[in-house]
Amino acid sequence: MTNSPAPLLDIADLSVGVRTEEVSYDIVRNVSLSLQPREVLAVVGESGCGKSLTALSVLALHASPPLFVTNGSIMYGGRDLTKVSKADMQKVRGAEIAMVFQDPMSALDPMFTVGTLLTSAVRAHRSVTKAAAEAAALDALASAGIEDPKRRFAEYPFQLSGGVSQRVMIALALVNDPKVLIADEPTTALDVTVQAQILERLRALIDERGMSIMLITHNLGVVASVADRMAVMYAGEVVESGRTEEVLDHPQHPYTAGLMAAVPRLGNEATTLVPISGRVPQPSEFPHGCAFADRCSRATDACRDAHPQLELRMGAHVRCFHPVSTTE
Helix, strand or coil, X not given: CCCCCCCCEEEEEEEEEEECCCCEXXXXXXXXXXXXXXXXXXXXXXXXXXXXXXXXXXXXXXXXXXXXXXXXXXXXXXXXXXXXXXXXXXXXXXXXXXXXXXXXXXXXXXXXXXXXXXXXXXXXXXXXXXXXXXXXXXXXXXXCCXXXXXXXXXXXXXXXXXXXXXXXXXXXHHCCCCCEEEEEXXXXXXXXXXXXXXXXXXXXXXXXHCCEEEEEECCHHHHHHHCCEEEEEECCEEXXXXXXXXXXXXXXXXXXXXXXXXCCCCHHHCCCCCCCCCCCCCHHHCCCCCCCHHHCCCCCHHHHHCCCCCEEECCEEECCCCCCCCCC
């Protein structure tokens, strides 16, 4: 039996919380995630579940203060990124780990051309000539699936469509050839055809550049099409994780099953949508027991009295006292 390769990125027991003189509570709670070489890991959940904050914390992009990493580690290249200096983190951002944000129109500076944004990113991390930086920028635009890179190179962000803007964001992330790409809702507000093109491009980057991708999304259709493994987050913690096909085909946590029941289906599989009642609790209101208990039809007094731990069950890690049976 061969050992699994060491994770490229290993997040262990990560907690991120608010710390002020008036209040103190965690928003992300003891999250553990690992990203293997040449893998797509999807982190899934409703808005407010902590998935984006987890991703931002990898590159120390969370607003600090008032947010601080209060526990855990983020290991990359033999270093704990929660403990490196600001100068060392600056070297990691964009060069080794890059991020694609969900709103390119606000992330791209409208005062500069696409070419200026890209070449500046190159020269921030590498001592190269202007010509070499421009060549790297054009190559990144082509790798992101942009037609006529030279024309786009000279344009300003306001001249670009939503789909092209998102591709420019991907190019900006690729321009220094990072090993890890974090994509936070990369297809938000794009039409279905463009979404498919963006996702196909992201998946192709693994083969072309040997990258690993952490994909933050609430769209289970996206997860099914591109992710190797997935982690479902709720109320700041992972409630289920495993191989994508295993989790989607046999969801065991009631929250995961509820997300699946709320996905529209067409044709012979068409069913009535079943919404999850209630809302995600605010971080300052996280209960002592299971955070999903008030929205769960399977909850008992034990669920409200004690906090369930992640346990390996039938090929997936599940945080639940009364998991859904695969025969139900």
